[in-house]
Amino acid sequence: MTTEPVGPADASTRPRYTDIATFARLPRLDQVERADIAVVGVPFDSGVSYRPGARFGPAHVREASRLLRPYNPAQDVSPFANQQVVDAGDIAANPFDIAEAVTAIERAARELTADGARLVTIGGDHTIALPLLRVAAERAGGPVAVVHFDAHLDTWDTYFGAPVTHGTPFRRASEEGLIDTTASLHVGIRGPLYSRQDLRDDERLGFAVITSDDLQDEGLPRAIERMRARLGDAPVYVSIDIDVLDPAHAPGTGTPEAGGMTSRELLGMVRALAEHRFVGADVVEVAPAYDHAQLTAVAASHVAYELISAMAPRG
Ligand SMILES: N=C(N)NCCCC(=O)O
Numbered sequence: 485m486t487t488e489p490v491g492p493a494d495a496s497t498r499p500r501y502t503d504i505a506t507f508a509r510l511p512r513l514d515q516v517e518r519a520d521i522a523v524v525g526v527p528f529d530s531g532v533s534y535r536p537g538a539r540f541g542p543a544h545v546r547e548a549s550r551l552l553r554p555y556n557p558a559q560d561v562s563p564f565a566n567q568q569v570v571d572a573g574d575i576a577a578n579p580f581d582i583a584e585a586v587t588a589i590e591r592a593a594r595e596l597t598a599d600g601a602r603l604v605t606i607g608g609d610h611t612i613a614l615p616l617l618r619v620a621a622e623r624a625g626g627p628v629a630v631v632h633f634d635a636h637l638d639t640w641d642t643y644f645g646a647p648v649t650h651g652t653p654f655r656r657a658s659e660e661g662l663i664d665t666t667a668s669l670h671v672g673i674r675g676p677l678y679s680r681q682d683l684r685d686d687e688r689l690g691f692a693v694i695t696s697d698d699l700q701d702e703g704l705p706r707a708i709e710r711m712r713a714r715l716g717d718a719p720v721y722v723s724i725d726i727d728v729l730d731p732a733h734a735p736g737t738g739t740p741e742a743g744g745m746t747s748r749e750l751l752g753m754v755r756a757l758a759e760h761r762f763v764g765a766d767v768v769e770v771a772p773a774y775d776h777a778q779l780t781a782v783a784a785s786h787v788a789y790e791l792i793s794a795m796a797p798r799g
């Protein structure tokens with residue numbers, strides 16, 4: 485006999501500001517038999533090229549997620565009622581050795597998904613998408629369509645000779661054959677690049693682009709249409725760098741760029757992924773030291789909530 489999923493703490497009997505924070509006040513993994521979706525933190529930021537601090541992202545997002553409620557009217561779904569969602573705690577990663585950290589993240593992600601659970605990972609800097617994509621492609625049995633929300637391409641080659649950084653995960657992933665190069669795309673791209681060649685390399689690595697300006701010029705419905713057409717029915721991995729939002733919506737991040745999406749636009753695009761086949765997702769680059777009034781962490785926690793809602797079984 486299957487048991488009902490264990491949901492979040494009841495805010496009407498235990499005020500939502502009580503207790504040690506788990507994501508959305510959900511049970512911990514060790515408090516339930518098994519999970520359908522595990523929210524896991526990766527407090528790692530040794531791959532950053534500018535402001536550090538995303539290692540404190542997971543705890544900050546959990547704190548800001550206390551106000552999330554169990555019914556999501558925008559998707560007409562109760563995301564914690566028909567699937568077991570848990571907080572799996574943090575993956576510990578070596579801050580002094582990127583290669584070792586990446587191996588540890590990959591190993592932990594493999595273990596957490598061994599019984600079919602899917603991950604919603606809270607970063608951490610964008611480096612962590614590489615080991616997460618390795619495991620996602622393994623679970624999908626082949627390359628996955630990546631929807632990558634970001635101000636940045638993150639398909640650069642190296643920084644100071646380092647091949648694995650937060651600016652390079654999608655180039656490495658493409659080289660490793662993890663990415664479905666007919667179905668992947670970036671959304672929200674903007675800002676200065678190193679040269680025009682960056683865009684040519686990016687296209688060759690398998691990405692289409694919906695820029696931040698496209699969203700402004702063509703509107704959300706057209707952007708959603710383009711995204712869904714590109715994805716087709718491929719298995720999808722969603723990677724959300726919170727700096728895709730305008731710094732007005734998400735100041736707490738390491739490499740901010742002016743002219744970004746609103747949180748309403750981002751939530752709308754994530755909701756539109758509901759009918760797609762999710763392999764996993766991440767929300768990265770929340771750096772609390774540059775945040776104000778939990779603005780960035782509230783945005784990140786709501787984006788994670790929409791992801792979990794989009795992953796919930798329908799009908
Ligand atoms: N925020 C992420 N993931 N990448 C930004 C890298 C930009 C740069 O240093 O050129």
Ligand SMILES: [Zn+2]
Nearest residue numbers: 635636725727
């Ligand atoms: Zn970025």
Ligand SMILES: [Zn+2]
Nearest residue numbers: 610634638725
């Ligand atoms: Zn990024």
